[in-house]
Amino acid sequence: MSQAYAVTAEFYDLLQATEHLAVTGRLLDRWLGQPAVGVLDVGAGTGLATNLLARRCTVTVHAVEPAASMRAVLLSRLAGQTGVLPRVRVHARNVQDLGLVGVADFGWCLNTMAGLDLAERAAALRALAEALVPGGRLVVQRPPSRAVADRRDLPSWQLGGDLYSGEVATTPVGADRIRWRFSYRVSRKGALVRQESEVFDGHLATVSGFDAELATAGFTPVGTDDPDIVVVQR
Ligand SMILES: C[S@@+](CC[C@H](N)C(=O)[O-])C[C@H]1O[C@@H](n2cnc3c(N)ncnc32)[C@H](O)[C@@H]1O
Incomplete structure (x- = not known):
């Protein structure tokens, strides 16, 4: 793990x-x-x-x-x-x-x-x-206190001509849990250089x-x- x-x-x-x-x-x-x-x-x-x-x-x-x-x-x-x-x-x-x-x-x-x-x-x-x-x-x-399916962008920043950006997608899990998927991207001139993600589980x-x-x-x-x-x- x-x-x-x-x-x-x-x-x-x-x-x-x-x-x-x-x-x-x-x-x-x-x-x-x-x-x-x-x-x-x-x-x-x-x-x-x-x-x-x-x-x-x-x-x-x-x-x-x-x-x-x-x-x-x-x-x-x-x-x-x-x-x-x-x-x-x-x-x-x-x-x-x-x-x-x-x-x-x-x-x-x-x-x-x-x-x-x-x-x-x-x-x-x-x-x-x-x-x-x-x-x-x-x-x-x-x-x-509640989980609602959602997606939002994180602030993005230029670094040496590369764009670092991210988003978080929220998903309800059952009655009392929530899951956040954070996705991170590095792009250059509009093309994806790399992408990473990490999932976190939460409790309401x-x-x-x-x-x-x-x-x-x-x-x-x-x-x-x-x-x-x-x-x-x-
Ligand atoms: C989303 S980050 C927030 C960090 C910081 N408080 C902030 O607001 O920027 C949550 C942090 O809590 C830590 N954490 C998770 N479980 C914990 C626990 N049981 N006791 C103390 N810290 C914990 C994580 O490793 C992580 O660094």
């Missing part, structure tokens, strides 16, 4: 970072505050938010990322940033297995819960509650259901934001 994100890691930043950083910056302006204990970046991916968090904070940022391909990009992003490196600790494991206690007063988890099933989400939220100190804030993106959760999961893990609501963000307090 192929490793998750083995294909996507190559294209993630080029195609998606610009949009992603705009959202991340806006959300951090509103919700980050001034962490005094530590910060969790869960499902850190290529480290787009990790880097921003480490630049904005004076405390340790715990970047939790199980996929080696994504960690490789994350570490490359941090390489040589001597001002930031001492403050980022990378945990190469699933959040369910984090095993940290009271290390942070701010947690961040975007675009990651959708990949976890109900039992995995429960374990993840328990681990997050353990890792946060009482009063700690968690900014988390909800899993999707209703808004009230996910709120109940957060409550069970010991979180109380603080607010909401876009896109599908819920902010809670431990």
